[in-house]
Amino acid sequence: MRIAVIGAGHVGSALGRAWAWAGHVVMFGMQSPDGPQAHSFLEGMPSGAGVRATSVAGAAREAEVVVLAVPWDAVPAMLRECGDTLAGKVLIDVTNPLKPDFSGLEDDYHVSGAERVAGWVPGASVFKAFNQTGAENMADPAGYAAVAGGIRPVMFACGDDAVRKPDVLRLVEDAGFEAVDAGGLESARLLEPYGMLWIRLAHAQGLGRSFAFALLRRPNGQGGTSGS
Amino acid sequence: MRIAVIGAGHVGSALGRAWAWAGHVVMFGMQSPDGPQAHSFLEGMPSGAGVRATSVAGAAREAEVVVLAVPWDAVPAMLRECGDTLAGKVLIDVTNPLKPDFSGLEDDYHVSGAERVAGWVPGASVFKAFNQTGAENMADPAGYAAVAGGIRPVMFACGDDAVRKPDVLRLVEDAGFEAVDAGGLESARLLEPYGMLWIRLAHAQGLGRSFAFALLRRPNGQGGTSGS
Numbered sequence: 001m002r003i004a005v006i007g008a009g010h011v012g013s014a015l016g017r018a019w020a021w022a023g024h025v026v027m028f029g030m031q032s033p034d035g036p037q038a039h040s041f042l043e044g045m046p047s048g049a050g051v052r053a054t055s056v057a058g059a060a061r062e063a064e065v066v067v068l069a070v071p072w073d074a075v076p077a078m079l080r081e082c083g084d085t086l087a088g089k090v091l092i093d094v095t096n097p098l099k100p101d102f103s104g105l106e107d108d109y110h111v112s113g114a115e116r117v118a119g120w121v122p123g124a125s126v127f128k129a130f131n132q133t134g135a136e137n138m139a140d141p142a143g144y145a146a147v148a149g150g151i152r153p154v155m156f157a158c159g160d161d162a163v164r165k166p167d168v169l170r171l172v173e174d175a176g177f178e179a180v181d182a183g184g185l186e187s188a189r190l191l192e193p194y195g196m197l198w199i200r201l202a203h204a205q206g207l208g209r210s211f212a213f214a215l216l217r218r219p220n221g222q223g224g225t226s227g228s
Numbered sequence: 229m230r231i232a233v234i235g236a237g238h239v240g241s242a243l244g245r246a247w248a249w250a251g252h253v254v255m256f257g258m259q260s261p262d263g264p265q266a267h268s269f270l271e272g273m274p275s276g277a278g279v280r281a282t283s284v285a286g287a288a289r290e291a292e293v294v295v296l297a298v299p300w301d302a303v304p305a306m307l308r309e310c311g312d313t314l315a316g317k318v319l320i321d322v323t324n325p326l327k328p329d330f331s332g333l334e335d336d337y338h339v340s341g342a343e344r345v346a347g348w349v350p351g352a353s354v355f356k357a358f359n360q361t362g363a364e365n366m367a368d369p370a371g372y373a374a375v376a377g378g379i380r381p382v383m384f385a386c387g388d389d390a391v392r393k394p395d396v397l398r399l400v401e402d403a404g405f406e407a408v409d410a411g412g413l414e415s416a417r418l419l420e421p422y423g424m425l426w427i428r429l430a431h432a433q434g435l436g437r438s439f440a441f442a443l444l445r446r447p448n449g450q451g452g453t454s455g456s
Contacts, residue, residue: 104414104417105417143446144444144445144446146447147377147444147445147446147447148376148377148379148444149375149376149377149379151376151377151379151442151444153444156425180429180433180435181433182425182428182429182433183428183432183433186332187425187428189332189333189421190421190422190424190425190428191425193417193418193421193422194418194421194422194425196418197384197410197415197418197419197422200410200411200415200418201408201410204411205408205409205410205411207408210445210446211443211444211445211446212443212444213441213442213443213444214379214441214442214443214444215439215440215441215442216372216375216376216379216381216439216440216441216442217372217375217438217439218371218372218375218438218439219374219375
């Protein structure tokens with residue numbers, strides 16, 4: 001797939017690198033795609049792979065999938081910069097609507113950030129994913145397999161477009177995670193607090209950043225259907 | 229410890245049974261503690277253990293720890309029935325503030341159910357825990373160990389009383405889970421959506437009820453400190 005990654009921070013670069021390794025064409029949308037910073041950034045990417053830097057709107061225009069990997073407060077400006085290029089595209093919202101001091105989610109999170117993004121870009125198919133763990137885990141999700149009997153970190157994705165959802169789940173798998181469909185975009189109301197839980201555990205609660213969420217499954221699907 | 233379990237449904241009975249096995253005194257608070265239903269309920273409990281049925285207020289009065297294991301909409305009536313017996317007690321809120329059709333959390337969940345409980349019982353030390361998985365998992369959390377390299381299902385607990393929190397975390401461990409402190413009671417704003425995510429995955433998303441959340445940890449705590 002042709003993927004535009006908007007934002008070349010730790011999260012965006014980890015995801016872009018993984019997708020390049022998996023054979024996708026990755027375009028990083030940057031403010032100064034010809035500058036020395038972009039040049040050195042690209043040198044850190046897999047060589048020979050289809051990775052390049054271009055403008056934000058240029059990346060979005062050429063892509064089938066646009067990944068919004070910027071801080072929450074930069075989202076409106078980035079969407080403005082993309083202009084009408086997002087119509088008909090898959091837009092994966094990787095952000096968490098954090099308070100400026102990262103202490104929690106914005107108070108009005110009964111409407112999720114992802115739903116607000118969808119309201120701002122009505123022509124795009126918005127999904128939420130990759131907001132539920134740290135950048136180190138996105139850079140190396142396979143690092144857990146040895147200690148976990150092959151169990152991979154889980155990454156939930158949600159969105160309303162059932163036709164495009166398999167592509168999004170495949171990108172989650174290509175990034176090294178167990179991909180699980182968490183339902184429609186409204187489920188971002190659950191996945192954003194889940195992302196905030198990771199951040200709070202890692203920092204305020206002192207677990208550090210070397211843990212990831214996962215799912216355990218009973219052998220043979222044992223277990224009844226009673227109660228909740 | 230002396231534990232009152234208010235509610236003898238699937239969740240309450242699973243927890244009470246586990247704690248009885250672990251050597252705690254468990255009192256089930258029931259509407260008809262001398263009736264035939266209570267009699268047959270107690271026959272299913274570990275024999276010789278310190279398990280009995282009594283009135284709701286009677287159980288709460290004798291306990292150090294009171295576990296609120298009733299549906300969310302029954303909470304106010306149960307708290308009224310406990311009256312002033314809860315002052316100074318640890319109160320573990322196991323509920324999720326679900327909409328009547330279980331489709332989601334109540335719309336105003338930017339204040340958590342646990343914080344609302346704390347407001348209703350200002351004299352108690354309120355904790356949130358055991359709201360994040362299904363009753364089958366509470367009945368048999370060890371059932372995952374064989375397939376997960378010894379990794380147990382995780383259960384987060386949060387609450388503001390740092391002095392009593394170790395007791396709560398120990399009860400989580402005694403119930404068979406990896407206990408993780410998720411911070412102050414405000415973290416229930418994260419743990420309740422997390423519980424709702426389990427319910428949504430199990431039912432609306434078709435995963436079934438034979439999965440549990442867990443944490444993976446990198447060997448030697450590898451992993452950097454960059455980004456988020």
